[in-house]
Amino acid sequence: MLAQLVAATTATYDTPTLDWHALAPLIVLVSTLVVALIVDSIVAKQQSGALPSIVGLGLLGSLVPIITLAIHDDTARSMFGGAIVIDRFALLMSAFFVVVGYLTVLLSTNYIAEGDYYEGEYYFLLLASVIGMVFMASARDLISIFVALELLSIPAYLLAAWRKRDRVGVEGGLKYYLMGVFASAVMLYGMSLIFGGTGETHLAAIRESMAGGFGAEPVATIGIVLTLVGFGFKVSAVPFHNWAPDTYEGAPTPITAFLSVASKAAGFVAILQLMFVGFVGQANVLRPMMLILAIATMTVANVIAIRQTNVVRMFAYSSVAQAGFLLAPLAVITAADGGVNDKIVSSVVLYLMAYALMNMGAFAVIIAVSRRTGTGEMDAWGGLFSYAPGLASTMAVFLFALGGIPPMVGWFVKFQLFQAVINAETASAYVLAVVMAVNTVISMAYYLGLIRRMFVDDAPDGDTSPIKVPVPLVAAMGLTAVALVVFGFLPHILTDLADSALLAFGTGS
């Protein structure tokens, strides 16, 4: 019986051709993973300071093949029957995830070393999650997307609950896990409906099959909606955002930064691929769905964020609201006009890049400040400018960037989102743009709230001895702040990158 089965499968089995160059970034990352694990088990606990360096170097090392691939040629490298495609979009997003991973390592170094946590396992899981994200960037097939999602999520569940002696930490981690698994189930059900109708898992094939008649069936709509709802959990879109504040508050702060940036970005990468490669023909289903999600996400999160007194929770709602801004251009997707869609994709990619810089930088400051205050309460930030002017000014840069105030790059990418929306020139697009405008103002209110505490209020306990900031945190803040200002003055560097990523989508592919 078994032999028959094996014979039956091997009969049609072709060894897939492996493009080693295209796989090189993943190979570097996996090797680093193995090395990190071995080093951790050999070296004594006290000397494990080498681990973050190894992981950081490995992450940066994987940028080398990404860059060589990018300058080698423009052709997309497709493998495994098109399930994995290494194109410009994949390379750009891979580089993005690797850089965010590196910043997370910088953020984690002292936090984890001094917090009596397991270091080896921590970096192992972090790296595993990054690998899942890099994989996601090139996944163009329902199955590979799902595998990538699980690969990046499962380590993240563990990392979120890393503070196991803290009830808040455990609760947050558990919530994240249960919600995540539930979302996966919903998404799988949606995918199964699509597969049932089209008989395809490959996104490009699904698009053709949908155009062939199945797309008009109600069941196709259900499938699309359920699949995207699954990712709605991942990017914490309202009403699927309930896990975010608790999880963000309970997780170790570097992991909060990682979740709010990398994990969210991975969700958006998947949404972009699903929407613009797979479901673009069903734009009339996607538009109202995204419109509702975007408006609800922005507005609800922004309004709740104003009431927060804890910095991390405020940033949790802020990052939910930012996801709402990112969803907004998706609400004008069209089946007809490739130019409009190109603009949408490029604006979302741009915003993700700038958002990563702003948020990672802000969390670096949060970690630095809470080393001193020992609490996440915003009142503890009072008078920061008087005793740590550098930290306060840097944080102001990040906050104004998040709010979209020039000259930091935040205004430019937000402007791109507006432009992508208004580009559609429909009534609902204008309404959406006005909602975005109002939300920009609301978001400014709570960003300003923190700025006010830093610059205007007095130090709560009169303690104004300077804060000592570890070198890795300084590096993270410096890199992100400088990048924000430089890109603010020379935004075309970013737009060139984002536009090159469009080759993957466009009208035809």
Added chain:
Amino acid sequence: MKDLLNDWGPTAATFLPLLGMLVLLVIPKAEENLAKIVALAATVAVFVVVGLMLLNFDYDRSGVMQFALDNRWIDAIDARYAVGLDGMSLPLVALTAFVMPFVVVYSWNHFPEPHNPKAFLTLLLILETGMVGCFVARDLLLFFVFFEVVLLPMFFLIGVFGGEDRKYASFKFFLYTVFGSAFMIVAILAVYFLAPEGTGFSIEALKAWGGDGLNKTTGILIFGGFFLAFGVKVPMFPFHTWLPDAHTQAPTQGSVILAAVLLKLGTYGFIRIAIPILPDAARSWAPVIGLLAVIGIIYGALGCLAQWDMKRLIAFSSVAHMGYTMLGIATMTPLGFNAAIFGMISHGLITGMLFFIAGSVKDRYHTLDMKRLGGLLVQAPRMGWLLGFASMASLGLPGLAGFWGEFPALLAAYSPGAGLSEPVFRTFMVVGAIGTIFAAAYLLWMYQRVAFGEPTEEFRDAEIADLHVTDYIAWTPFVLLIAFFGIYPQAIFKVTDAAVHVALSGYGG
């Protein structure tokens, strides 16, 4: 010289303060004198550059952009670095360049608490870059960026160096303005997409288009976006409530700049951007703007009569004065526009002067409560006479600059532009004229309370110093200019007239 100015004039005027700021940043905090000298040098350098441009400006061709430069900036979004000066922007750039050095001189011994000259001067210099940038920008996005850049230093000037209620005032100021500019960005993008392909964000190109072929409702809505942004900044009734708070809480220098230059960004936006680009929508809006303007005149005046705080009174008088400016603009006539620009300059000089004096009164008496003040003419006669001079100028005494901002604006309302209802505007004129009586009432009342009579019990034996050397240096030029423009208003009208005709050229019956 002319060639150099042609290429570099406006750019130098915009970015020299920023250069000075960068130098300031590397100066140690303890070197206060050096910091003051650097800041003074930077502002004087701008003054010299602008002075040279004033000398080299071709006054016969004041309707066209001179010293014009049009370079690439952000190709991806068609934004260009386009700067230049014409008859409308030249007086305002001159006003800015003129006010700033004297603000720095005045600061020499009057640094507000918390004492931090380096930070304070840094903010002033960033502010100058933003303000000059707004007036020289010929590209909508460039204008927008500078318009926003102005917010940050002003927020910190009020929030950090302000009075008791600075938190609330700085918040209110920032949120109101951001609210306006969020709608402006939607409006900017709307005209960008609705104008023919290739128009870009160039203000002149958009003016040439002039909303041609635009649906009437759409035009009115887009104008509404601009109206919100500029109306908040002016500020027009009912968006004026941030102004008294901001003025009262800001340090003297902040109040002076706010009154002298910042408010003009709003009125300038109307005559440079909103009306030329959308002349037809402007006609629909004109009665509304006129109505709000006269409400502002009366409401501001009544507000003044209810104040006991000298600074708050001057702040409300700004609301009334900007009402005349807006009434002039609402008439859509060259006379009204000329009056508006004159009103901006004279209000800048006169109210700036009044705030300077109020600051010095506060410095000597440590209060601005008019119930406790009195007998300034006895204790500090020179300052008392100057206050009288500035009050007379402010209430529009013929022969001083204030008169030429109000009277022609009222005159213009007698025969408004084509397509506007004469009875309506003549009613506005009558109401506005009644407002001048109120103006005389509140200013004379203030002068009487502060300067006449004997000093109150409280300050009878206090040592009240009359003018300091820095006061003389900072104020003399203001006095001279107020008198000069009062006697020879042609000095400004001659410059603005041609440019105003160009701005209104798209406005037809």
